[in-house]
Amino acid sequence: MLSTTNAIVLSKLKYRDNDLIVKCYTQEHGVVGFLLNGVLKSKKTNKKVAYFQPLSQIQIVFNYTKTRSLYAIKEVRINNPYTSLHSHILKSAVVLFLSEILTTALQEEEKNEALYSYLETTLLWFDNENEYANFHLLFLLKLTKYLGFYPDTSNIYRSFFNLEDGSFQEREEGKHSISGENLILLKDLLGIKFDALHTIKINAQKRQSFLNMILLYFRLHLGSFRTPKSLQVFNQVFS
Numbered sequence: 001m002l003s004t005t006n007a008i009v010l011s012k013l014k015y016r017d018n019d020l021i022v023k024c025y026t027q028e029h030g031v032v033g034f035l036l037n038g039v040l041k042s043k044k045t046n047k048k049v050a051y052f053q054p055l056s057q058i059q060i061v062f063n064y065t066k067t068r069s070l071y072a073i074k075e076v077r078i079n080n081p082y083t084s085l086h087s088h089i090l091k092s093a094v095v096l097f098l099s100e101i102l103t104t105a106l107q108e109e110e111k112n113e114a115l116y117s118y119l120e121t122t123l124l125w126f127d128n129e130n131e132y133a134n135f136h137l138l139f140l141l142k143l144t145k146y147l148g149f150y151p152d153t154s155n156i157y158r159s160f161f162n163l164e165d166g167s168f169q170e171r172e173e174g175k176h177s178i179s180g181e182n183l184i185l186l187k188d189l190l191g192i193k194f195d196a197l198h199t200i201k202i203n204a205q206k207r208q209s210f211l212n213m214i215l216l217y218f219r220l221h222l223g224s225f226r227t228p229k230s231l232q233v234f235n236q237v238f239s
Contacts, residue, residue: 001063001064001065002061002062002063002064002074003028003029003061003062003063003064004059004060004061005026005027005028005029005059005060006026006027006028006057006058006059006079006116006120007024007025007026007027007032007057007058007059007060007079008024008025008055008056008057008058008116008119008120008123009022009023009024009051009052009053009054009055009056009058009099010023010024010025010031010054010055010099010102010103010106011023011054011099011100011103012052012054014040015035017040017041018037018038018039018040018041019035019036019037019038019039019040020035020036020039020040020049020052021033021034021035021036021070022034022036022052023103024058024060025102025106025115025116025119026060026116027111027113027116028064028111029064029109029110029111030106030108030109030110030111030112031106031107031108031109032064032071032109033069033070033071034060034062034070034071034072034073035070035071035072036048036052036072036073037072048076051076051077051078053086054095054096054099055085055095055098055099055102055123056078056082056086057078057079057080057082057120057123057124058076058077058078058079059076059077059078059079060073060074060075060076061073061074061075061076062074080120080124082123082127083127083128084127084128085123085126085127089237090132090237090238091126091127091132093233093234093237093238094126094132094135094136094234096230096234097136097228097230097231097234098136098139098140100228100229100230101140101218101228102119104222104224104225104226104228105143105147105218105222105225107224112146114146115146118142118143118146122139122142122194125194126139131197131198132197133207133238134189134197134200134202134207135194135197136211137185137189137207137210137211137214138189138192138194138197140211140214140218141186141189141190141214144217144218144221147221147222148221149166149217149221150166151166151167151168151186151190152166152167152168153168153190154168155167155168155169156168156187156190158170159171159179159183160172160173160177160178160179160183161177161178161179161183161186162174162176162177163176163177163178163213163216163217163220164176164220166217166221176216176220178213181206181209182209182210182213185200185202185206185210186210186213188200204238207238208235208238211235215227215228215231
């Protein structure tokens with residue numbers, strides 16, 4: 001079946017001398033892998049490598065059968081061109097970091113229109129914003145809604161948050177209950193939209209502490225989740 005679908009590039013990996021394996025999150029089929037034969041060899045096709053930068057939004061045409069692990073792309077074009085995500089040094093660091101997280105977190109090979117729309121709209125918002133120091137924190141927190149472990153806010157007034165079961169509690173239970181500054185920031189972020197993100201004022205140390213908490217939250221709820229290799233470099237960039 002010939003399929004035309006929008007897609008967001010999650011990762012690319014050099015394969016043999018002149019090929020690339022690209023993982024995308026597609027609007028119509030969820031996670032799909034592609035083999036780009038000879039794309040690094042030919043000068044004529046080499047320009048297409050630029051289409052597959054991390055988190056690029058593209059439109060692709062390919063034969064989809066559900067029985068293959070890797071597909072060949074018949075046609076590709078940029079769908080929503082960015083103006084800053086791949087050219088601004090700080091934004092590009094965020095993009096690399098988030099693409100690594102999404103590559104690990106997104107495994108489903110089925111359509112999820114709500115998740116795709118979330119990724120598409122938030123990345124376009126990020127591309128156009130000048131105040132984005134806390135973007136990755138809110139992005140990851142809201143992503144949990146689509147992955148099935150968004151915090152239960154029914155008792156948000158309570159004094160502890162249990163990372164293991166995703167709920168607010170009256171007392172500390174287990175080794176993964178949080179309180180203090182991380183709890184305050186969690187409650188603040190749960191109550192805002194991206195357009196109000198500039199109202200959250202925290203320093204680099206608090207930002208890093210909260211990010212480590214969020215990554216632990218992901219590890220506790222996603223068995224296959226791995227801490228991004230780029231975490232140390234990312235923290236240095238935003239220190």
